[in-house]
Amino acid sequence: MCRLSTVVALSALMQSVSVADAAEREDLLDVLEGATELATKSGMNANFVPGMVTILNGDDLLQRGARTVWESLALVPGLSLGLEMTGERQVLSRGVGHGYASGNIKIMLDGVSMNSSLFATANSVLNIPIEQVERIEVIRGPGSSVHGEYAYAGVVNVITRTGERQLRLQASEDGGSGLGGIWYWDDPERDLSLSLNLTGLESNDAGVRVNEDALAALGESYLSNAPGHSNEAQRYKAAFTNLQWRGLFLDLKLIENSYGDYFGVNHFLPPADNNLASLQHTVLAQLGYDPRLSATLSARLRLEFLRQERDRDQLYVFPASYLADEPIYMDQDYQETRHRGLADIFWRPNPDHTALFGLELSRISIDQAKWEWTNLPFEISSTWLDTDHDRTILGLVVQDEYRASDQLTLTATLRYDDYSDAGSLLSPRAAAVWRIDDANVLKFQYARAFRPPTFYELEYAAQVDLDASEIDTFELGYILTKPNWEARATAFHSDLTNPVLFDEITEDGYVNAEDVRLRGVELEYIQRLGSQLKIDANLSYVDAVRPGSDTALPGGARWLGNLGLLWRPHERWLAALQLHYVGKRHRLDEAVYSDLDDSTTLDLTLNYQTLAKGMSLHAGVKNLGNTRVYYPQILTSFGGVDLIYPDGYPRAGRRWWLSVSYAF
Template sequence: MTRPSRHCLTPVRFLLASLSLSLTSLVAIAADSTTREREDLLALLAGETALATKSGMNADFVPGMATILDGEDLLMRGARTVWESLALVPGLSLGLEMTGERQVLSRGVGHGYASGNIKILLDGVSMNSSLLATANSVLNIPIEQVERIEVIRGPGSSVHGEYAYAGVIDIITRKRARQLRLQADEQGGSGLGGLWYWTDAERDLTLSMNLAGIEDADSGVFVREDALATLGESHLSNAPGHSNEAQRYKGAFTNLQWRALFLDLKLIENSYGDYFGINHFLPPADHNLASRHHTVSAQAGFDPRLSDTLSAKLRLEFLRQERDRSRLYVFPASYLADEPIFMSQDYQETRHRGSADLFWRPNADHTALFGLELSRITIDQAKWEWTNLPFEISSNWMDTDHDRTIVGLIVQDEYRATDRLTLTGTLRYDDYSDAGSMLSPRAAAVWRIDDANVLKAQYARAFRPPTFYELEYAAQTTLEASEIDTLELGYILTRPRWEARATLFHSDLTDPILFSETGDEGYVNTEDVRLRGVELEYIHRFGSRVKIDANLSYVDAVRPDSDTVLPGGARWLGNLALLWQPYERWMAAFQLNYVGKRSRVDYESRGDLGDYWQLDLTLNYRAPVKGLSMHAGVKNLADSDIYYPDILTSFGGVELIYPDGYPRPGRRWWVSLSYAF
């Protein structure tokens, strides 16, 4: 059974802690209510987003609930990567695949191997692979490279197509800055990076570069027992021992813009260890970089203004993704052979995509969008080699002749019926050469009751086609695309010093694709799922030196036919942050994250995985030397026990589990130095 956390907060205690901290902060700053002329350093970025409708609009007025995370604010709070940052969004939680691939669960959806259910964009370019629908290397981008992160919770297929099933995330990289950076952490990780841009105002020409490199020989976390313990084979195990969480990241982003034309190039290489082992057999802690993701992305765009009422966005994209394995630890010695068994694997896919969006604005109250997208995805390579395997196996692990062509059509109408009521209707049609066709409608209304109150209502449908991997390893003859229908009701209340948001949602998932839980090894369309929940957000600014923000979300994710809970996700999630600027050059941030109990796949044998809370402390200092600043912090300050739920895996019909789930690091420090010039 899983050890209970040493420090646990129930949702009620979490709310009481939030109230107590709020009152304490009020007393502490009651004497400081003077208004400053300069911009409040504690305020979040309040800007426009095109993520929900493709047309720029204030985030409070778009259909559905959008969250914008500012890169500087994230750095001040101690977030180190895009992946870590997403835990701050209501309804989102984090998970891990057994060999270290990052997962993001939205409203309880997303647990399982090859389970990408969120569309992940990088400067507007889709980075989800067709192999697994994931984008691991993008989630590992360091926050120092990020300008902001835009998030839509819930369905987004009506605008963004495939994999915008449970949410959409767009990472906007930094471009207009000149900066040098250094960073280090307790595990021996170190990194450097830099930003540079050049502009010619007369020619309307801009060039930017954004570089980062990080190396971390992390010895991982202590693991008491692995799957061999549950099989009675502990003598074959590397446990007790440490997981292999070594990592290397390289990212180079270049952007060239001239008037309405731009060219965007991105190169990401992310290598990491084999963590807990692909079959839940703990690998040796030898710092082997067993997985390597190599991504090359190029986008050319032209945004012409055709007339007073017509404008367009034209895009050509190229994306090549390589997902390679090097001596991935599979079986221990004496399990199937006298020597340990390793696997090396090479996979490469290429996507070409073209899109054209035409915007028609006949008057100030009406915007129509007509869009066309064409995509072609091919598998260029899918080979593997096995070391010490006692029998022969084919050198190809995927059908390299499998390819995918997608045609997408979108029609959208935004109509401002009155000065305060905006109606949006969207309809998207996608045709897949290997997965049939899907229709994604959306109908939304945003009612600005007055300057302080906004009411939103939305119905949307999204889809998730089977991935190449799921099609290759399906346990049934035909895998159908999964669909999700969602009803949302949102309310926003804005006051000069505080803001509150509330979202109610109901979702029905049809034919979700998961690895079989019934003993058949492969992917199947499982029974339907129903989601019901609420998400609450609150921000309060006390003068110019203190800000508190909090969110609390609840979701009931069940399978009505069997009356079982959807595994992996937590019913309760919460965040509480205090940002305090005691002096002109100093700022402190306390960030508390709560994750409730999570249901496992094997309900009877182990029960729920315990809840936990994590407290992070970050100190930020701007030196008297112009442009020099420091960010330093401690993650998991209270050294809480944190576990992620393990993912179902089996071999020969036998379930292989980690008895306690996947342990995560305890208390550790980090530091980041930057110089802007």
């Protein structure tokens, strides 16, 4: 059954089942949405897949006050958030992912990989408002055996809303105001459906107050725009279209994501002029067909086209009198195009055995990479990246899922990837899931994942041959499920080989840096107290170190925690308190950069929702206690001098938001 048809069927089931109150409907929804294809592509309940998969429901995220995909990921055990100096969103998984051009997580949109080959990031997806999201599926840890490149420290699949009809108004103190809506039409007799999901937001956000920038450390504060505010203006426009006819579907997605230059590319605070200095445009088209070949054979066929543009418009680089009499700005244009074909064959000779054979072919080319400088006192080439560089990838996947007994399921996966510019890589996985009884599940998994060098890293490499980085991970998981509560525990050990990082010592470019070891534990707990109260919590610890030098990996925190309290005093009303804790964050290894202090933030959300169609209201306050929060800065330098924000990147304090929708 296609995904849209499944959603419609589930909606009909929800309306036909007689339940006592909204809490029971939520429990039923949890059961219906527990299945995922992210871990194996074959589809099964998340409790029984290899490794640990977290499923975040879009409605639940909205009720808790999450405003974007990026914010939502902080609720996942082991994941923390970060920023690049000009506003690019970062997600760190188990301490991995800090730095410039640091895409270490595979980010997908409705199953399509969105990581740019320039930086391996996907900012446009992370900035999608939660109102457009049906659910988010997350693999913590390696996923390359199924998903290939950049599924290194995790995999995120954002599934957009379809099958609904609603109009929406959004407003917030810092995230933009605008309109959105979803329209849906279907013809059950022809098994034909069409869905359109639209959103437009704009904000002239004043940003956060900055007292000192890098010029203070240089003793040149008189040249600075600080004290002042970061430029965090933004504009987001998106249109997601889905057309389905029987087993055939066509997806078209258009995203325009523009934002200010935040803290400045060289850590010189830009003018607070609301200039949209970064512009990202995404065009995605996907054609798919899921034929049933026989009683035991089925297939999944996909053709994808992805064009991504990443432009800079008057990006503030240097203040007046630093290199020239006038401020120096940069305009930069980059465009890449990816064509991808995918064929998966599933063979199910009996209910206990599923085999997968997959073939993927991708071609990525750079269409444009130019820049222009204003007021630069010397000449510079107009091309900043080799536009003749392209990449062809051939991927082969073989997977065998075997249910040895009613209690034991074994999964073995092997993926082979051949890169035209980065060599060949193998990504094996071996996993066992033991259903001890109806309440207890024990999991074990070994998996290897990889991350090839990006186009940017290859262009600015400090060594001749920049190798892909690999990570080997062992995981042991345990799930205990009771009628009113559930607990999970995961222990993991990972060894990172040849991580690709900017050389912080010589500052000559990117190198295969010192190996890294990760060890940690992730704990989760959910408790329902009657029909009115629900508590959930998670706590994670990771020790991320370089054994050779006995230094901590910068950017991450050893301790992360979340505590949620949802209270439903009436079937139409829900109040949510969400507490988020981030422990001390390691900064650069040099002694002059001390760790950032830990922080605890509290979000309050009030929700009103009619039982069926009609009006819904969600309003909340983020960071209710107005806690001072800082993200670790990324090293930049000029002329051999480190340029930093002494306290890191400050984030916004207390702020309000509102989302009103009408379903029809």
